[in-house]
Amino acid sequence: MTSSNSDFWKTLGIYLFGKAKKLSLAFKKAPTMKELMMVYYAEAKSASLSGRKVAWITSGGPVEPLIAMDVIPVYPENHGAMIGASKMGGGLCEKAEAMGYSNDLCSYARSDIACATVNGGPIGGLPRPDMLVCCNNICGTVLKWYEIQARYFNVPLFILDTPFCHTGYSEEAARYVRAQIDEYITFIEDACHKKYNFDKLTEAGLLSFEAQKLWQAVLDTAASRPAPLSAFDAFYHLALIVTLRGTKEAVSYYQNLLAVMKDRVARGEGVVPGEKYRLLWDNIPIWHRTRWLSNKFASHNACLVADTYTSAWCGVTKYIDENRFMDSMAEAYTRIYLNIGVDEMAKMVLDMIDKYDVDGFVLHSNRSCKPYSFGQLDIQRIVEAERGIPCLMIESDMTDERSFAEGQISTRIDAFMEIIKERKKETR
Amino acid sequence: MQKTDLINALAEDPHSYLKEIKQKNAAKVIGFVCSYAPEEMILAAGALPVRLLTATENPHRADLHFQSYGCSLARSILDAALAGRLDYLDGVVFPHTCDTIQRLSDIWRINLPQTFFADVVLPVKLTSPAARQYLLDVLQKFRGDLEAKLGAAISDAALQDAIRLYNAIRRNLNRINELRRAHPGLISAKDYSDWVTAAMRMDRAAYLSLLEAFVADREQAAPGHPASRAKKLVLAGGGCTTPDIYGAIEEAGGVVVDDDLCMGTRYYEALADESLAPLPALADRLITRPVCPAKHAGLTRRADDLIARVRRAGADGVIFILLKFCDPHAFDYPYMKEMLDRENIPSLLVEMESDGQAGGQLQTRLETYMEII
Ligand code: SF4
Ligand code: SF4
Numbered sequence: 001m002t003s004s005n006s007d008f009w010k011t012l013g014i015y016l017f018g019k020a021k022k023l024s025l026a027f028k029k030a031p032t033m034k035e036l037m038m039v040y041y042a043e044a045k046s047a048s049l050s051g052r053k054v055a056w057i058t059s060g061g062p063v064e065p066l067i068a069m070d071v072i073p074v075y076p077e078n079h080g081a082m083i084g085a086s087k088m089g090g091g092l093c094e095k096a097e098a099m100g101y102s103n104d105l106c107s108y109a110r111s112d113i114a115c116a117t118v119n120g121g122p123i124g125g126l127p128r129p130d131m132l133v134c135c136n137n138i139c140g141t142v143l144k145w146y147e148i149q150a151r152y153f154n155v156p157l158f159i160l161d162t163p164f165c166h167t168g169y170s171e172e173a174a175r176y177v178r179a180q181i182d183e184y185i186t187f188i189e190d191a192c193h194k195k196y197n198f199d200k201l202t203e204a205g206l207l208s209f210e211a212q213k214l215w216q217a218v219l220d221t222a223a224s225r226p227a228p229l230s231a232f233d234a235f236y237h238l239a240l241i242v243t244l245r246g247t248k249e250a251v252s253y254y255q256n257l258l259a260v261m262k263d264r265v266a267r268g269e270g271v272v273p274g275e276k277y278r279l280l281w282d283n284i285p286i287w288h289r290t291r292w293l294s295n296k297f298a299s300h301n302a303c304l305v306a307d308t309y310t311s312a313w314c315g316v317t318k319y320i321d322e323n324r325f326m327d328s329m330a331e332a333y334t335r336i337y338l339n340i341g342v343d344e345m346a347k348m349v350l351d352m353i354d355k356y357d358v359d360g361f362v363l364h365s366n367r368s369c370k371p372y373s374f375g376q377l378d379i380q381r382i383v384e385a386e387r388g389i390p391c392l393m394i395e396s397d398m399t400d401e402r403s404f405a406e407g408q409i410s411t412r413i414d415a416f417m418e419i420i421k422e423r424k425k426e427t428r
Numbered sequence: 429m430q431k432t433d434l435i436n437a438l439a440e441d442p443h444s445y446l447k448e449i450k451q452k453n454a455a456k457v458i459g460f461v462c463s464y465a466p467e468e469m470i471l472a473a474g475a476l477p478v479r480l481l482t483a484t485e486n487p488h489r490a491d492l493h494f495q496s497y498g499c500s501l502a503r504s505i506l507d508a509a510l511a512g513r514l515d516y517l518d519g520v521v522f523p524h525t526c527d528t529i530q531r532l533s534d535i536w537r538i539n540l541p542q543t544f545f546a547d548v549v550l551p552v553k554l555t556s557p558a559a560r561q562y563l564l565d566v567l568q569k570f571r572g573d574l575e576a577k578l579g580a581a582i583s584d585a586a587l588q589d590a591i592r593l594y595n596a597i598r599r600n601l602n603r604i605n606e607l608r609r610a611h612p613g614l615i616s617a618k619d620y621s622d623w624v625t626a627a628m629r630m631d632r633a634a635y636l637s638l639l640e641a642f643v644a645d646r647e648q649a650a651p652g653h654p655a656s657r658a659k660k661l662v663l664a665g666g667g668c669t670t671p672d673i674y675g676a677i678e679e680a681g682g683v684v685v686d687d688d689l690c691m692g693t694r695y696y697e698a699l700a701d702e703s704l705a706p707l708p709a710l711a712d713r714l715i716t717r718p719v720c721p722a723k724h725a726g727l728t729r730r731a732d733d734l735i736a737r738v739r740r741a742g743a744d745g746v747i748f749i750l751l752k753f754c755d756p757h758a759f760d761y762p763y764m765k766e767m768l769d770r771e772n773i774p775s776l777l778v779e780m781e782s783d784g785q786a787g788g789q790l791q792t793r794l795e796t797y798m799e800i801i
Binding site: 140143163173370 | 528531552558565752
């Protein structure tokens, strides 16, 4: 199965090789996410044939400097989400456990580490990296994970060390991260054996900034009643802002998406039929259960109108100066949602509750992601105290489908929705 | 052996000692997590730095803030603080280490107002000149924070004194490690662990004189110490806590001759260069000391060090101790084991459950392991 899968991708890759460039620009109508992702992965998989370099990079890492040098960025975390969505996480995690990795570790890391050795998963593994870029602004896990892959593939590793901002961004951190951006540029030059192209970086920076603003605008449309898209749609459309931010494709994709959403708003078309209740989601999606959860909430006329996860890729536009991208990038990448204190996160949650006018808060306590999950109990307490809305915490795992107690979670969602319905009746 | 009694007692229950010393010396007591805390700075500010380590059976207060998949260290010290058992502390310091401690710091700051609270956000990558400069900046900032909030100026001279005192302590601890390498069994694993633990809790000057006496006593006993026939072992792994498996190891016929533990050589092996200015001396020590897996100092540095340690001690094998839910150590274990395998160094993995107990028939596993190595 695995090998026929990868054969398929190889064939597709070779077929698209050469055509890929043209194809990606020449879709008659706006290309769909599927088409874009197919071209993207085909290009990445055939990179060695086309002479392009592949870099594996963490989801919060600065991708623009790679794009500017025509390096293809590949995201093991995005791959982890695909593995989760195709319910292949459990099997790969078991494989990692057999390799000696504790099953308490992040399941993205576990499935990727296992996948690299067998080229398994839904697309027959990721293309081999020429270099690795690890930014620890999301967690300490990625450091360990990329060290493992650097040993396995024996390729150079660049670590962008973004000091954690418990209570703000310090001057010394600013100097430190800025200095590392220069180290990063040198690293890319060395890995690509050519001089850095700063004009291209400016261009990629502008496109990235543009895409982030568009993505925010798309998410903002969910403030309308009924919401034209839900968090479950956002989980899907997110892939491009993660993988192709800094390219024209991403910008035009989100321009189209925004137009569609605005049109739906104008026509009063909601994504959940008969939307009555609006909820906010916290943490990484439970990839193996998105459809089940979406249906479950919809059956209560509830729509997850926003989430803290997908907004992480546009939450820092306020720190970006598109005319000084290289300098402002340091701050923007250091102050992202997972690299700030729990109290600041709680403030952002409260803002979202107000902005999207939600009736309840659902927190996914994600065994895999400790920096995202520890602190949630305090955020929940703050939300209850400050906004008085019902909160529900469900414990699961984003990729490892073995940790999902469907019956229990279903009952708890029903009970939670009852409380919300009662509340709504009272306040009416 | 009254001295050793105090040392053992400090490992069991530091609270009464600390309360007493606080009253007697009118000193401030500052708690810290993790061996990367710049303790010398705290001491130079006239306060007593105390490492927070406590085991709580049932941390139900922590349950309200910290999910069950956090390591027992983080959960139990939070529980102790919430229960008021650490009320004698005048402040806490959180060096940046793993994801768990990073969030513990936030939760602590939000729920437990302290007179003094500081995050020391150390670099994670230790291999670049920029990281060293940043570390210097962070130390300077920490010095300013301490001065401002404890109302005590930290002079270079006081810092030099603190560095000299810590170096003296660390030199003696290194001597103990040498002695147990050269004379396996001369110092029991439990005593060793208690001495290292006390080094992070006791009044440092008083500790040093006890330690010197202990070292002298052991030096004297060394020549007559009977050669040990036990299997020589190096311990490695997650040691943010003091695992209670030493008795079991010795009972199974093993003797510990060296370690790569947080409550061991990672804490004391490296000394600060007294000929440098204090801040660069501290920074360089932190950069070059045996590295913790939450930091990056090269791709195979920890395994290389461990192999060198095994060779130096002529050890028969390695026992890895992993604390449940400790990510950094769990990520390093497979590659370290693999590198040991390649060198034909046998190793055994012991997982400590979150209640601090080793799971799965520890005694039998240890005995089987001793037989095969
Ligand atoms: S620990 Fe969390 S942030 Fe880090 S890689 Fe895993 S899921 Fe992502
Ligand atoms: S035991 Fe591990 S997870 Fe716990 S504080 Fe220490 S390094 Fe962090």
